[in-house]
Amino acid sequence: MADKDLNFVQLKNEAAAMMKIEKIEVSKRLLSFCKTLNLKCLGKLLGEGLGSCSIEDLQQVEQQLESIVSKVRARKTEVFKQQIEYFKEKEKSLVAENAKLCEKYGVQPLQTLNNERQKLPYTDSDPSSDVETELFIGLPPERRQKNLSSQR
Secondary structure (H helix, E strand, C coil): CHHHHHHHHHHHHHHHHHHHHHHHHHHHHHHHHHHHHHHHHHHHHCCCCCCCCCHHHHHHHHHHHHHHHHHHHHHHHHHHHHHHHHHHHHHHHHHHHHHHHHHHHCCCCHHHHHHHHHHCCCCCCCHHHCCCCCCCCCCCHHHHHHHHHHHC
16 A cells, blocks of 8 residues: 555656646746747837838837837936936035135135136126137238338
């Protein structure tokens, strides 16, 4: 009787192992099928094989693309916001560190210097701001008069 029980247990274990193997094979086939479908869908999303698509298929692909673009833009916006917050915090810490160093070495902070420069009024009398934009063939009138007077 012990042999029968042992055989029964072995048969039961073998059946369980075969079921596991069969499940694995089914899973592999299903995975392969899903990959094929995904590749086909991905190909359509990449614009491949659209020639045989109906208008409904094309509209579906368009909606999927719009959804994907929307998600990408939302994520990009989120990342930008995170980076902005990070750099604002970094700026605060650098300004504080700069203030400490300026105080330690008795130097006026650069930010104060920049603020004072910005307060200065802009004057249009700067000689470098006088730019002549007209096109002349030959010497401009001032140079022409100088050349004529120097030739005499």
